[in-house]
Amino acid sequence: MDMMSRVFVAFVGLTCLAACDTGTPQYWGIDPVRVEARGMVFDVRVKGDRAEALRKNVMALPRAGDVSSAAAVAIAQVSGCKIAGLTGDPSIVEAKLDCGSGGPRLPEPERERLRCEGEILSRPAIELEEITLDCH
Numbered sequence: 001m002d003m004m005s006r007v008f009v010a011f012v013g014l015t016c017l018a019a020c021d022t023g024t025p026q027y028w029g030i031d032p033v034r035v036e037a038r039g040m041v042f043d044v045r046v047k048g049d050r051a052e053a054l055r056k057n058v059m060a061l062p063r064a065g066d067v068s069s070a071a072a073v074a075i076a077q078v079s080g081c082k083i084a085g086l087t088g089d090p091s092i093v094e095a096k097l098d099c100g101s102g103g104p105r106l107p108e109p110e111r112e113r114l115r116c117e118g119e120i121l122s123r124p125a126i127e128l129e130e131i132t133l134d135c136h
Contacts, residue, residue, distance in 0.1 A: 023043070023045050023092075026047065026050075027045040032044060032045050033078045035053075035078055036074075037071070037073040037077065038069065040055055040057055042054060042056060042071055043056055044074050044079075046078060046079045049096065050094060050095065051078070051094070052088075052092060053071035053092070054091070055067060055090065055092070059090075062090040063090070064089060064090050067093065068093055071086070071093035075093075075097075079097055082098040083097065084098040116133045116134065116136075117133070118131055118134060
């Protein structure tokens, strides 16, 4: 194998490894919540009435039924919803969620708290209102 072929094979291999952690395309851009359920570790992403669990731990020949039941527990834990249906394989499990009328209850992201002080400048003659804030 010449040098260019080796570089190409290495690039493709590393690209595939990097893609293994992103979830499926419909969940790209959603930050995962890492959960342990029944001895397995999952990255769970929730979008609307669907969710996916990407199994993170290495297992020798995991049984699909064992992974699905653990993934269902992980997804229910993160979403706060009942599982209406499951599809997938021992690596990635997707769930249809039954959240009742409220929708999934996702964990609130941690946000930095700001303290702001400001003033409102009002000029009724020209219908202008300006707000100046100083936040720290």
